[in-house]
Amino acid sequence: MKPSSGLAWITCVFRLAGIGLMFLCASATPAVKADPAAQPAPGSGGKGAAPPAMAWVPGGEFTMGTDDVRSFPNERPAHRMKIDGFWMDEHDVTNAEFARFVEATGYVTTAEKKPDWEEMKKELPPDTPKPDDNVLVPGSLVFTPSSHPVPLDDLSAWWRWVPGASWRHPEGPDSNVAARENHPVVQVSWYDAVAYAKWVGKRLPTEAEWEFAARGGLEGKRYAWGDEFRPNGKYMANTWQGLFPVTNTAEDGFVGTSPVKSFPPNGYGLYDMAGNVWQWCSDWYRVDAFTQVVMKLADKSVCRDTGGPNESWDPADPNAPKRVVKGGSFLCNPSYCESYRPSARRGTPPDTGSSHTGFRCVLSTDAVSRAAGAKPQ
Numbered sequence: 001m002k003p004s005s006g007l008a009w010i011t012c013v014f015r016l017a018g019i020g021l022m023f024l025c026a027s028a029t030p031a032v033k034a035d036p037a038a039q040p041a042p043g044s045g046g047k048g049a050a051p052p053a054m055a056w057v058p059g060g061e062f063t064m065g066t067d068d069v070r071s072f073p074n075e076r077p078a079h080r081m082k083i084d085g086f087w088m089d090e091h092d093v094t095n096a097e098f099a100r101f102v103e104a105t106g107y108v109t110t111a112e113k114k115p116d117w118e119e120m121k122k123e124l125p126p127d128t129p130k131p132d133d134n135v136l137v138p139g140s141l142v143f144t145p146s147s148h149p150v151p152l153d154d155l156s157a158w159w160r161w162v163p164g165a166s167w168r169h170p171e172g173p174d175s176n177v178a179a180r181e182n183h184p185v186v187q188v189s190w191y192d193a194v195a196y197a198k199w200v201g202k203r204l205p206t207e208a209e210w211e212f213a214a215r216g217g218l219e220g221k222r223y224a225w226g227d228e229f230r231p232n233g234k235y236m237a238n239t240w241q242g243l244f245p246v247t248n249t250a251e252d253g254f255v256g257t258s259p260v261k262s263f264p265p266n267g268y269g270l271y272d273m274a275g276n277v278w279q280w281c282s283d284w285y286r287v288d289a290f291t292q293v294v295m296k297l298a299d300k301s302v303c304r305d306t307g308g309p310n311e312s313w314d315p316a317d318p319n320a321p322k323r324v325v326k327g328g329s330f331l332c333n334p335s336y337c338e339s340y341r342p343s344a345r346r347g348t349p350p351d352t353g354s355s356h357t358g359f360r361c362v363l364s365t366d367a368v369s370r371a372a373g374a375k376p377q
């Protein structure tokens, strides 16, 4: 089966090459210019005390994207971006946390619902035939290693549509999360992530917020911790070692997802901002988003985070609107994507979950203040 919109994003990832992007943005001072005065004073009663298990990400300016030739065209051009400070979850939302949400609300995730062909076909080429009803069943995308080397431009060689796969059963009906309570929840759609965020009184990060946070105060570095992938021989993130997608040597200690906080935090105290699982952002995905944003600048100097484009655009997959995912996953390897770099980005249809996509939430300071006002101490 060609697995519907669920696989739509997969077919486009490597077609990004060839999309010409222009370098238009004049770079200002190439450094992170944080705004320490914007940091809330814990317990001050002003902007509120630190929310539990969240880290403060100071507002300021930074260089978003990259002009490094060792990147995908959709990461260019590098441009100066200014954002406000915000709180971010220290780690990805875990299976235990998501379970509490489902238990409290009775929420049913996208992967647990029968696919709606009328909605699916909107994201597919017009002549796509309707699959048999016996394959239009609840399910999701599951990574399946190949037994032999395969061309790395054919992602269908290692992704399968598995009936019964969901956040409760990440690899299919015979799997479960009983021993993975502290792992990131996966097999969640963008809609699922938004629903969870709303329930906990938070929201998804914008792409600019996510990238600023991932850089941890470092300017223009290739990774969240610097320019060296393994400083002093130490693995800093859960990625793939070995011949992808055939042999996973797990030299970093993990074949699949890892418990949150298994690797060192970045400069803002955030864990797993590289590898482990991709993370949903609130923005629509455009291949040329960075070009678009700098073209709109009057003075070509500093961009302001507006929450991303008004609509999705991906010429390689024009029928499927997508949201941004960032961070890469345990499947990322230098041989094919290396997307655990802060500037790396992909688009994924919001109805699509997979065994390597999760999320975390953020909280604006004004929201903290409202919460504090609504709940007298």
Ligand SMILES: [Ca+2]
Pocket (backbone or CB within 6 Å): 238, 239, 240, 241, 250, 251, 252, 253, 254, 255, 256, 330
């Ligand atoms: Ca690994």
